[in-house]
Amino acid sequence: MPDSDPASGAATASALPGRGSPEEAVFIGLGELPSGRYPDRPFMGQLVHAAVAAVRDAGLTVPDIDTILLIPCLHSFADQADLIFSRLVEELGLHGRAKSSFMLHSGGSTSDNTIRSAAGLIASGHARNVLVVQSEKWGSAPVGEMIDMLTANGIPREWEKLSGLTFNAVGALITCRYMAASGSTAADMASVCVALREWSRLNPNAMYRDRTLTVEEILNSKMVTDPLHALECPMLADGAVAFVMTSAGNARRAGRDAWVRIAGSGGCVSHYSIGQEADLAVLGWEKAGVDAYEQAGWGPQEADLAEVYDSYAAVLTSGLEGLGLAPKHEAARMFASGEFSPGGRLPVNTNGGLLSAGHTGVGGGSALLAEGVRQLLGRADPSRQVAGATRAVCGGTGGTYMDSQVLLLEGVAR
Amino acid sequence: MTDTGMETLTEPYYEALKRGELVVQHCKACNRNIMYPRHLCPFCYETDLSWVLSSGRGVLHSYAVQRLGPPSGFEDDLPYAVGVVKLDDGVQLLGRLWPDPDGEWSGYSCDGRVEFHGADAVEIGRRPVPWFRRAG
Ligand SMILES: [Zn+2]
Numbered sequence: 001m002p003d004s005d006p007a008s009g010a011a012t013a014s015a016l017p018g019r020g021s022p023e024e025a026v027f028i029g030l031g032e033l034p035s036g037r038y039p040d041r042p043f044m045g046q047l048v049h050a051a052v053a054a055v056r057d058a059g060l061t062v063p064d065i066d067t068i069l070l071i072p073c074l075h076s077f078a079d080q081a082d083l084i085f086s087r088l089v090e091e092l093g094l095h096g097r098a099k100s101s102f103m104l105h106s107g108g109s110t111s112d113n114t115i116r117s118a119a120g121l122i123a124s125g126h127a128r129n130v131l132v133v134q135s136e137k138w139g140s141a142p143v144g145e146m147i148d149m150l151t152a153n154g155i156p157r158e159w160e161k162l163s164g165l166t167f168n169a170v171g172a173l174i175t176c177r178y179m180a181a182s183g184s185t186a187a188d189m190a191s192v193c194v195a196l197r198e199w200s201r202l203n204p205n206a207m208y209r210d211r212t213l214t215v216e217e218i219l220n221s222k223m224v225t226d227p228l229h230a231l232e233c234p235m236l237a238d239g240a241v242a243f244v245m246t247s248a249g250n251a252r253r254a255g256r257d258a259w260v261r262i263a264g265s266g267g268c269v270s271h272y273s274i275g276q277e278a279d280l281a282v283l284g285w286e287k288a289g290v291d292a293y294e295q296a297g298w299g300p301q302e303a304d305l306a307e308v309y310d311s312y313a314a315v316l317t318s319g320l321e322g323l324g325l326a327p328k329h330e331a332a333r334m335f336a337s338g339e340f341s342p343g344g345r346l347p348v349n350t351n352g353g354l355l356s357a358g359h360t361g362v363g364g365g366s367a368l369l370a371e372g373v374r375q376l377l378g379r380a381d382p383s384r385q386v387a388g389a390t391r392a393v394c395g396g397t398g399g400t401y402m403d404s405q406v407l408l409l410e411g412v413a414r
Numbered sequence: 415m416t417d418t419g420m421e422t423l424t425e426p427y428y429e430a431l432k433r434g435e436l437v438v439q440h441c442k443a444c445n446r447n448i449m450y451p452r453h454l455c456p457f458c459y460e461t462d463l464s465w466v467l468s469s470g471r472g473v474l475h476s477y478a479v480q481r482l483g484p485p486s487g488f489e490d491d492l493p494y495a496v497g498v499v500k501l502d503d504g505v506q507l508l509g510r511l512w513p514d515p516d517g518e519w520s521g522y523s524c525d526g527r528v529e530f531h532g533a534d535a536v537e538i539g540r541r542p543v544p545w546f547r548r549a550g
Contacts, residue, residue, distance in 0.1 A: 144486070151485040158424050159450040160508045162541040163496050164480060164488040172478030173498060180476070180524035226479035226519075273450060275498050275508030280476050 022249025025119035025130075026259040026412070027373045029058025029244035035237040035358035035367065036207040037139040043079045046240035047135040048091050054242035059254055060129060062092050065244070067127035068101040069118050071110045071134035074149070074361040075141040088133070099127070107154065107398025108309055110134075111366040112267070112405035118245050119262055128250065132243040136361040138236035139207075146236060154399040156273045168233055170274050170400045171312035172225040177280035178314035179227060182329035186227060190218035191336035192313035193232055193355050198341050200352020202384035207237045207358030234311050237358025241366040243373065248412075257414055260376045263391075264296030264408040274400040281314070283397070284404035285322020292406040293324070298391065300324035305375055305386045306346060307368040308395035310353040319395045320348065323406065347386045350375060365396035369407065376411030423451040426465050428542035434532040436468040436544050438505050449505035470530030471549060472501035477511055479519050495519045499528055499546055509544035521548055 031053030033046055055062050070083040082088075086101045104114045114132050121127035138146060150167045175189065197213040200206035213231065221230040251259045268284030271277040293299050306325050310316035317331035325346060326334050334340060340348035351357045351371035354364040372392040374380050392409045423439075430437040439448040443460035454461045477497035484492055495511040512531060514521045522528075529549040532538065 143483075147483060148486050156450060158420060163508055163510050163543045164484060164491060164494055165496055165508065166480060166483060166485060168483060169478040169480055169496055173476045173496070176478060177476035177524055222482060223479075224482045226481070228478075230482075273508070275506060276450070277498070280498065 020248075022247060022252070023123050023125075024248050024261060025122035025245050026248050026251050026261045027243055027245055028251050028254075028256050028259050029054045029056070029060070030370055030374055030377075030379075031055075031057060031242040032205055032367070032370055033240040034205040035139075035239035035360055038238045039140040041238060043073060043076070043135055043137050044082065044087065044091060046137075046238070047088055047133055050135065050240035050242040051088070051092060051131055051133045054133070054244045055131065058244035058246075059256060060244060062094065063097060064129050065092075065094065065131045066099045067118075067121060067130045068094075068098060069114050069130060069132045070101065070103040071114055071132065071362055071366055072103050072105045073134075073136045075137040075146070079137075105362070106403065107362060108311065108365045109267075109396040109398040109403050109405040110362045111369045112265070112394070112396040112407050115243070115245070115262070115369065115407060116265055122245060122247050128246065130245045132245065133240070134242070134360075134363045134366045135240040136363045137238050138361045139238040139358065141236070143236065160273055160275055165274070166225065168225040168228060171233070171315070172228045173274060174280045174283075174318070174401060175227050175312060175314040178318060178332075181281040182317075182332060184317075184329075184332035186219055187215050188332035188336045189227070189313045190215040190229070190232065192310075192316060192332060193218055195335050195338070195341040196310065196349055196353045196356040199350050199384065200356035202342065202381060203351045203357060204381065206352040206356060207235060208352065208356045213356075228312065232313060232355075234354050234359035234364075237360050239358060239360035239363050239367065241363055241370045243370065252414065258377055259412050260373045261410050261412055262407055263298070263410045264292040264294070265406060266291030266293075266295070267403060267405040269403040271400070271402050277401075281318055282322060283318055283401050285319050285395070285406075288395075288404040288406045289323040292408050296408040298408075300393065302391055303346070303393045304389040304391050305350060305372070306348045306393040306395070307351070307372040308349065308393070309365055309368065309397045310349055310355050311359060311364060313355070315397065315401060316349070316353070319397070319404070322404065323393055323395060325393065342384065350380065350384050350386065365398075368396070369394050372409050376409055378411070423453070427451055430465070431532060431538050431542045431544060432535060436470050436530045436532070437465040438468050438501070438503055440464050440466040447503050447505045449507050468530065469502050472499045472503075472506075472528060474498070474522060474524060474526050474528045474546070475500050475506065476524055477519065477522055495522070497522070497528070497546065507544065509546050512545055512547040514548070
């Protein structure tokens with residue numbers, strides 16, 4: 001097995017097996033629908049449109065896809081059952097041809113786990129061209145029903161649910177601890193949301209692409225769950241994202257001129273119950289990052305951008321710190337001083353993140369990952385494209401931030 | 415609410431709360447306290463498990479005050495607070511926090527001392543959860 005390819009970066013002792021080899025899995029295509037409230041876009045319609053867009057973007061045709069990995073929706077168990085039982089295969093006319101279609105699920109970190117799974121199937125020869133696709137209708141679903149669904153699932157029903165714990169309270173518990181540990185002020189935390197809004201205004205697919213946001217507006221909005229104000233809570237959105245992955249060898253043979261490889265990955269499942277997390281201001285990011293950087297052979301100081309889960313500001317600040325992209329306890333203040341905004345030192349969540357591009361359920365992490373791939377392919381809108389970007393740190397987390405998952409991506413130009 | 419068979423774990427815990435006590439699970443094989451209650455010891459994987467009375471005292475790791483958007487059934491509780499408590503017994507858990515006399519929680523702080531102080535029988539009968547208050 002070749003252990004390095006001079007074109008793909010420096011060889012190190014800790015290089016991923018297969019690095020630069022024709023077998024390694026790469027991203028070659030993307031599809032995305034705008035996020036927001038689109039009551040007239042049906043679930044399955046979103047799914048097929050995103051899927052076909054990604055296949056065309058990859059320079060393939062739909063029958064070239066042999067394996068479909070599905071990222072689940074949360075708005076409806078009936079629609080989720082359609083995913084499980086291969087409805088998409090029939091909708092895409094792949095019945096009788098597709099080798100395999102199945103759903104993976106770990107909440108907001110599903111995209112990371114699904115991409116890893118796809119990469120493994122490709123590298124081991126079990127799959128050739130993989131479609132990874134996600135669709136969500138959270139923006140059009142009744143908010144009250146979604147609150148009840150979220151409090152009935154992913155929270156221990158015997159030990160915590162009867163306390164009245166909500167997902168906003170989970171975010172508030174993390175925020176309260178982060179603020180106490182770091183000495184960050186309410187204005188510092190609000191500035192994270194402001195920076196994300198600056199980014200989303202540059203993203204035509206974002207839910208909030210027109211309205212500006214200020215720290216003052218946030219701090220004057222209603223307190224939902226102390227210390228979170230209404231404008232610090234994510235808005236549920238409809239959306240869909242699709243990726244096409246294949247081997248580097250296939251990408252080369254198909255004449256692609258650029259693709260994105262997975263340089264390293266790491267993860268840490270730090271709890272199931274929020275009441276069992278050892279440190280709510282840290283979560284599993286540090287361990288996840290150490291493993292990922294070791295595998296990649298490069299470190300946080302060499303990253304050109306970061307796309308890290310941000311359903312609440314403190315989830316993002318703990319992620320940036322744990323992944324070495326900000327000194328411990330400093331991330332919120334660095335947002336306040338503009339270091340992660342457009343034009344700042346390190347571009348972070350360049351699509352606007354879940355907080356301003358829209359929280360598409362399990363798809364929030366998928367949209368961030370798609371933005372990382374898009375940036376490394378050099379295909380973001382010029383207003384937000386990071387010039388010369390070749391290395392991206394992508395982080396996802398699911399449920400009550402039970403797991404911290406990291407994918408380190410590298411753009412490869414032939 | 416709970417799976418059939420889960421009563422073995424939930425009932426001793428809920429019954430203690432109804433008596434105004436907080437108990438935690440204990441592994442007799444490795445002599446460690448366990449929370450939340452498990453089917454087997456997550457440290458040594460033995461099944462010789464019992465219950466011990468908690469000191470009820472600990473530090474508040476973090477807390478949140480719910481003011482809007484509660485789950486169904488909690489509308490009349492608003493505002494209410496939940497907190498993660500690290501007990502001196504070496505285990506941690508989520509519970510409800512009593513408001514201060516002014517009806518608010520501004521006197522609470524991360525790493526402040528708290529103590530178990532159960533709710534009345536009607537409330538615990540309805541929702542068997544531990545309640546904590548500030549301690550000196
Ligand atoms: Zn034991």
